[in-house]
Amino acid sequence: MTTPKTHTPDLPDATHDSYGSSFGNEGMFHYQPGVHPISKASMPLHGDLYEHISQLDALDMEELVRLLADDADETIKNKPLSLGDFFEGLAQLATMGVVEVTEIVESMHREIMLRPIGRFNKNNLNNWQGGITGRVYGLVRYIMLMVGNNLASGLRLYKNMATQTSSQPLSHGLKKLVNVFNGVMGDHLVNHSNSLAIPMVLYDADGNLRHEGLSGRIIILCHGLCLSYLSWHPEEENSLGAAISRSQPEATVLYLDYNTGRRISRSGHKFSKLLQSLVDNNPNISQIDIVGHSMGGLVARSALHYGKQDRLDWVKRVGNLITLGSPHHGALLERIGFMVQDIISKVPFASSLAHLGDMRSAGIIDLRHGSIRDADWQSLEGRNVLPQDFRHPTRLPTGVKTFFVASALIETHYDSKVTNLLGDSLVSVASALGEDDGEHNLFVPEGHKAVFYGVNHMGLIHSRRVREQVVEWLLDNGKSDYASRDRIHSYPQSLSLQTEDS
Known part of the structure; x- marks a missing residue:
């Protein structure tokens, strides 16, 4: 198993109940289909929260997301988005933006604190998550996720209780905007069960x-x-x-x-x-x-x-x-973007800005070499693709x-x-x-x-x-x-x- 990551925004929607895990009575992590690891019923709001956040490190989150990707496809409605879906998705997306920024700020904070004293290495980065500062950032991420999900749930409840005989469809202008959102961050939308994720x-x-x-x-x-x-x-x-x-x-x-x-x-x-x-x-x-x-x-x-x-x-x-x-x-611009991101990641105190490049969608990343097979990315860590010479011929x-x-x-x-x-x-x-x-x-x-x-x-x-x-x-x-x-x-x-x- 690869070294676990703590990029919690890449998990599915924290309030969605179809992704499969929960904390048991003893505080240990148990995989259970139909229950999410961070549920309101199982996550405390005070000191024990830090313990549960640290226990998430025992999981390979990227592997979990891959295993659940097919299930995530099934949660997407096979009908066009309505105006209610649009506003519900925007509410969650706005909060997720705060979570992503928090992730970048924490990365830069880690680097500024650890690199000058020669402790910017794997062991100290793992220990950072168990420290007070790492737990505070984890708490911020969790609170923002919870707030965003509650807001989205409120809009969903309002939409379901509305007396309209039919959902109001999106205008052509909003439809084009939603497709742009999907192109830029479509995989994130699916992983978070965001209603902006459009069906095929x-x-x-x-x-x-x-x-x-x-x-x-x-x-x-x-x-x-x-x-x-x-x-x-x-x-x-x-x-x-x-x-x-x-x-x-x-x-x-x-x-x-x-x-x-x-x-x-x-x-x-x-x-x-x-x-x-x-x-x-x-x-x-x-x-x-x-x-x-x-x-x-x-x-x-x-x-x-x-x-x-x-x-x-x-x-x-x-x-x-x-x-x-x-x-x-492959497309030239995606290759240039990847090269720039790689250069930035090697510059001291600026490498954390490379996380900005990670926000682009997996679909854009696949355009780097024209990858059209699962084998071109499934065996890799994170959101990446095989080099051009190693991709599988089709x-x-x-x-x-x-x-x-x-x-x-x-x-x-x-x-x-x-x-x-x-x-x-x-x-x-x-x-x-x-x-x-x-x-x-x-x-x-x-x-x-x-x-x-x-x-x-x-x-x-x-x-x-x-x-x-x-x-x-x-x-x-x-x-x-x-x-x-x-x-x-x-x-x-x-x-x-x-x-x-x-």
């Missing part, structure tokens, strides 16, 4: 949940990090989904909405199960096509990997996979026609390392095209690759040129031999990108 669901163009009454060809659009199904602008006539519907009126276009702060592999598992449920409930579905932007393409690949591994029937119905600017081999499934789209900020073709590295400002051209010198190369035929010049990362969703190319691939549906063709290079017809891509 499928919408139609009108914003209605669609899980039944489907047949024929289904085309699913998957959004990227911090975005939502609304990012595709399904209600607009010049959107990608609308263009696909016009070209193939017999097909049904659906939009995946999910928590982009979760591990990509966990989203992959969940997406695979969702698609299998979709096929089970709609046996007349003949074909499934998936278009993923950025992280959405990685989630789709992860779902295909686990669907094939579990021998699920839905995989056999997948015809086309198209990814738009997906970081198949081949594309046979029988699925795969197309990769990349973009570059420059408006004319210029083949250089700088152009490739800069890419669309977030993802390099090579990463978006799945190209690698080693075993991670995805071996997509050249005719199945397209580079769009003068388009940034977000522009891939709205670009007319990209839209027309995706529609062409889907409409052709494997009839033409694209594999024998050369790579597609698309250039703007004028310097006015706004006009050209509108």
Whole structure:
């Protein structure tokens, strides 16, 4: 067992009763399904509190959270968030912010106190938690958790007692804001049973949940990090989904909405199960096509990997996979962020600020190298991923026609390392095209690759040129031999990108 950590905010919600432990009558820790270790009935408010806090050190908290992650998924409602959910989640989230800041302040306090006297080492850091100062910080964290949970519980009670016949749905603006929260800290929201954690669901163009009454060809659009199904602008006539519907009126276009702060592999598992449920409930579905932007393409690949591994029937119905600017081999900005965090962590008296980097979601961390399998992170301590050369290769499934789209900020073709590295400002051209010198190369035929010049990362969703190319691939549906063709290079017809891509 690894050295236990005392980062209590990474535990599930302290008032939630579905995570599984309690203190016995003798003050010892006993694991019991259905009871949380820090419950109001078992946690004293005075001297014995310090004893119980110190006993938490005997647990590997990271391991506990991993064991309970699947159960946490089950607590998320499979319906859209209401306005009541939004305010309830904000109340808890505001308090959790205080807890996180307390954690950073304590880390800096430890370092300032221990480093000058040469005691900034493992043994003294462990002893710190048993000392008066460490216990005071622990008490502050516990009180803030309790206050936040009580506030959230009050809002939940009010919401349940309201005489409204139906919950008021979120406006489009608040919905987009909630998805941003999920992208930045989605795994924390799930671990704390926060009502802001959004479920994975499928919408139609009108914003209605669609899980039944489907047949024929289904085309699913998957959004990227911090975005939502609304990012595709399904209600607009010049959107990608609308263009696909016009070209193939017999097909049904659906939009995946999910928590982009979760591990990509966990989203992959969940997406695979969702698609299998979709096929089970709609046996007349003949074909499934998936278009993923950025992280959405990685989630789709992860779902295909686990669907094939579990021998699920839905995989056999997948015809086309198209990814738009997906970081198949990682995103440059996340790598830079990790390097900065690593440098800060080695600077005396400033290393505690590296905890700020730990607040970013696991989904963002997975983008560092494009990790889409559980094996890329499950064996590691904390919230990390395997180095690029050690991540597990994930081949594309046979029988699925795969197309990769990349973009570059420059408006004319210029083949250089700088152009490739800069890419669309977030993802390099090579990463978006799945190209690698080693075993991670995805071996997509050249005719199945397209580079769009003068388009940034977000522009891939709205670009007319990209839209027309995706529609062409889907409409052709494997009839033409694209594999024998050369790579597609698309250039703007004028310097006015706004006009050209509108």
